[in-house]
Amino acid sequence: MGSNMAEAHPVGFQWIIEAKLRGAKVIHIDPRFTRTSAHADQHVPIRAGTDIAFLGGVVNHILSNDLDFREYVAAYTNAPYLVSESFQDTEDLDGLFSGYDPHTASYDATSWSYANVNSEPHPGHDAKERSDPYQHGARGPFVETADGGIESDPTLQHPRCVFQVLKRHFSRYTPEMVARICGVPEETFLQVCDAWTANSGRERTTSLVYSVGWTQHSVGAQYIRAGSIVQLLTGNIGRPGSGIFALRGHASIQGSTDIPTLFNLLPGYLPMPDTRHETLSDYLDGVRGPEQKGFWGNSDAYMVSLLKEYWGDAATAENDFCFDYMPRINGDHNTYRTAMDMLAGKVHGFFLLGQNPAVGSAHGRLQRLGMANLDWLVVRDLSMIESATVWKDSPEIETGEIVPEKCRTEVFFFPASSHVEKAGTFTQTQRMLQWRDQAVEPIGDRRSELWFFHQLAVRIKERLAGSTDERDRPVLDLAWDYEVEGDEPSPADVLRHINGIDLTTGRTVNGYPELKADGSTACGCWIYSGVYANETNQARRRVSRFDSGPYDAEWGWTWPLNRRILYNRASADPEGRPWSERKKLVWWDEESGQWTGNDTPDFELKKPPHYRAPEGSSGPTALSGSDAFIMMADGKAWLYAPAGLADGPMPTHYEPHESPMRNLLYGQQGSPVRKVYGRPDNPSNPAPPEANSDVFPFVFTAARLTEHHTAGAMSRQLPYLAELQPALFVEVSPELARERGLTHLGWAHVITSRTAVDARVMVTDRMAPLRIDGRVVHQVWMPYHWGSAGLTTGDVVNDLIGVVGDGNVFIQESKVLTCDVQPGQRPRGPALLAYVEEYRQRAGITVETGTRIATAGGHLERAHIEPDEPDDDPPEEAS
């Protein structure tokens, strides 16, 4: 679901074909019939943006018919735990959970907690009304579990136990409702349910695959929660052939999340410090609760080791390991917010490191106008990209919105080294680090990022040397003594420091269990600890598949600790025996007194299944021998999230921000906490209950082609690829082509309240119209790889998309919006602006459209629009 794997991950798709040849049934649930559907046993067309309704239907089907894997659910999930009496469900509140504040469009999650335990904000913690998931890292929220544990009902019958709460929550997600919302016939829906449940249990497992078709939604995090709930109810986590595969889109996008260049994270999913954290101990109190279970209990060792890697000898126990040097966040600093801040003149300089937001980010026009308002822009890429030339040839030059002679942005273009001109690791989609050797030296001015940032660091340190300004201490004390090869750091030595070093011996540590909180270890990313175990680059291992076992454990290195399947303790029953011979993976070996099997056990090796934690314990010690989910605060997988999410403890179907439909389940139309940016330059198409949604009557979705890569900088320039996919096109059904007078291979343009975009028409049955609640809904699809540079050029599809985001993670909703389609090409130059303005007027669009996000109970609550004058201008430096 939400993935066109054959198209976007073609070589990975060979394993789906392999499984199919061995008898697996492949079902593809997707708005469009794609290359993936062509290889599937069954393609299920669905209206874009309704996957939670579909999955909620599957949950309801499982629970109504007792089709869950009961022993697994009872042992490894939080199904038995009782939820607080003050919790109210969407069934009670017309689509909202208890704790909603329409004024701030956010929840106070206190009432979602378990019945007898503290969850956030916990005592001693600087109380904050809102749950701010961006501040969690990935540790999950607190749940205090000590002393007698959480009140529970092992029979799963208590009306307030998670199992029953879940059952009630999804009780109206019936096959009939799925058909009305998703456009999937009841019979087809039930076929999917039957296939899923019949292929799960002790003897069989089912895998679920998703990609950005799930994440790029205003409810993206809850899409994944919904998939997780189905996979937990069916016992499909931690076992061979089970799991949820997040197919990521770029060579090391997993790596750039693990070792993040993200505003709210530090390496290893430690949260970025915020204004509540005066001291290291405040910070650590925010990462781990004093009485919670699991391996986040050792986060003091992870964080202190990171601080030691950052600030070396300067970081001591006496000075809180330089925790004070850390900058603090206090809100939303994501890349879209930053683009808006560029427009407001608050951001002076911007680095683009192999990224092309003029084409690749939602609302390209906003991105380009933002960049044209900077003091300076640094672009590092292999070839010239649209983002480096906004002052020269952007669409806004044609409309007159940018005039080169009036654009003040100073631009530096640095040519980058390619993947064969430098050595280093990528982390692929299954968390595997693979090392690349360097093949050739880069020529001319081509350099790696490693070179560039090393040069910046060395020169900035020189420039600030002798400074007595307190704010320069973090730079002057920064440990930057990597082994140098020529004029850049050795990537292997950087990886050693990421792995972690025992400062008493100078040798690499063998894994995160060896990290210490006393300052005797330094480690750049605790989850990568072990990648340089025994002073050996484990990511460089290449034992051929012809010479290894079924898990190919010596090809590359997978975090954590080379575990190939996460939470694999759940592949055995609570007593430590495989659920079945056919599906065995790791098990308890009584004789040797340890866990063993085909994969690295994701459990303390010597902790027996019958182990029960001593009273008052916390952290890893508090995990019992059957607490398979060792990172969770209660050791259990969460069917219900008692805290930690911005938009509710359980997934709920909300319509997309832009939708042709009213929500059929609740008065609450869209996500009540979605991140809207109500500004004149970021208009929304109206959606019910607002009027005039028929001006943009069609559902729009976009995705990739095999032959191009994201914003096109690595593909539109290549002759082979440009020839294989030579032009931008829009896929429409024959019915829609008739309705709008579109001719196959002729021109059409697609319009939203942001802009209009030209494309060639592809009339195809692949985009079948759907019958939704008694009416026909057309969907259109476009690939999004084009821009003005390269051998094949075209309009920027992302210009159609506005900025609205998931309330948890701020990812933009770019997989579903509404649009109109008209034959012929769009107007050009200033006439384009007038044309789109005419559409906005016809639809009655104002800055408030789409921003009255609380609609439950028949009310349209206040609009969430941005003030004209930003109120948090950074103070101008006096010195």
Added chain:
Amino acid sequence: MGVKTWLDAWPVYRQLTGEDPLGRGRAAQSKRSRTLESKTETADRMVHSVCPYCAVGCAQRVFVKDEQVIQIEGNPDSPISRGRLCPKGSASKQLVTGPQRETHVLYRRPYGTDWEPLDLDTAVDMVVDRMLDARRKGWQDTDDEGRKLRRTLGMASLGGAALDNEENYLIKKLFTALGAIQIENQARI
């Protein structure tokens, strides 16, 4: 020419008598094809790499001759890709050797209408000047309630997701020490 040699030169004979009954391999090979040598055979070295496009992580073999990349192929040893590459991975020699690659620093001055050349060393120094200036202009010591911020909103960064882990690590480390927090990545998108 003996009869045997004469017969052997006839593809149908080879097809009927040899190990290639379908005539799709050696039986159909001309004398010229038989004597051709793969350029990978004469490469100076083969270097292990990984495809830079999607996140599957297909292993690549990069063949180098005279310090030039002459061929990039899949690596059959890989348990992930089993030697296969998709159209993008197969085109990656064009990605690294094609004329679209820029080789020199380019500079566009404020209000300029075209690129100008600039020396690499000078360019890095100019960026350092501007970073320190932007850092100063956007500096915030505390928020309205006097809580520590110790940061700058003067500069931001957006990174691609084909950067190495080692590179991302140093990027985050340096920016954090400088107090810059709007450091983002394709992973947000």
